[in-house]
Amino acid sequence: MTTLWVLFIFLNFDLLLQTGQCTKTSGQVLSITPNTQEQVEILKNVSTQYQTGLWQPVSPHNIKELTKVHLYVPGNSSETVRNLLQRHNITHEVMLPNADEIIKMQMRNDSGDPRSGSTFYYRYHTLEDIYDWINRTAHDYPDKVKAILVGSSYEKRPLYALKLSLNNRPNKKAMWIDCGIHAREWISPAFCLFFVHYSLSFYNINAEMTQILDNMDFYVLPVMNPDGYKYTWTKNRMWRKNRSPQKGTSCIGVDLNRNFDANWCTTGASPDPCTEIYCGPFPESEPESQAVANFLRSHKESIQIYLSIHSYSQMLIIPYSCTEDEAENHSELYEMVKTAADNIKRYYKNIYTYGAGAQIIYLAPGGSDDWAYNLGIKYSFTFELQDRGKYGFLLPPSDIQGACNEALLAVKTIALKVMEKP
């Protein structure tokens, strides 16, 4: 009996420590709405100081009146920041009171942790575990999956794309999917793993997936930014860019989704290496973007569909994001994302916004989707997965399944539509 009590006290003490209640106040995510231009300016300042992290919009330039801002505020500056907002009468509420605890929980949820009950695909994984998974998958399905080395990262980590080819019909069309361009968007690599697993498990079981895989190969790059992803697990959960050092500054990293040659570094990107939307010194300056661009260039005859997976905000985005001009087949693309969003609403009751990036978000040049589109891949998309801001980048593992199923439905919808085309 006494031993039980001792054990009980121990376990609880352990829990307290892990949730950080004995130590310091947790970082928080605030939802802030500036009502005047003056408040916009104050918020721009706050978002670049006090070690805060801007979640939404991606850059302080895009902060505007009457539009919600999501800001991560670390525990030690939370009082200062909230007082400052209060003093200037800036409307704000706490969106996530316990961000740091959520971060810790999600990291504990890795494989090998007996406390995490759910299946492999409904947890987040370290980079090392993802590399193991890539090896295992290629090894377990030698006639269906090949791991292709498409390049390496700045820190010399390999970039493997998995080619799924489920039957050996000749001259099949193909779809490219990349995940994890932005390091902190953890649901994105999780989707790529889920998608590969689903394809291998449901071929000849799910009618639509079978029809798709009978006519189309897939190239899936699970982590396009491995250095950044690693960094989010070890140093800073909110990191977005890659990890390449820049000349003349101590600021690190290029936004890989501003580094492609599509109206490169115009409005919506920044030449300042210290911003989150730094475009890099020149287009394709980064080994990660160059690797993907080279692969797409050399496979553009077969690859008909390009898809890049991001989070968060639940959007199905079509070109262009780099200009306000309409894409040449805009209405065809629009119809596809509309149908996909309608399907998601019908089956999963979740709302996805859809349309051209420059219209539904803001100008964001140098993106992979626009570049692939201009290369001639006329079905080019970016998905922003769950959620709409409740947890943001810290989407709990219990939501992975729902998020992936919705995105899968959109992929199927689009693939089937493209297959109808001559």
Ligand code: ARG
């Ligand atoms: N949130 C994504 C980003 O900032 C949007 C991507 C849309 N496409 C684009 N080319 N900007 O990168």
Ligand code: ZN
């Ligand atoms: Zn992103």
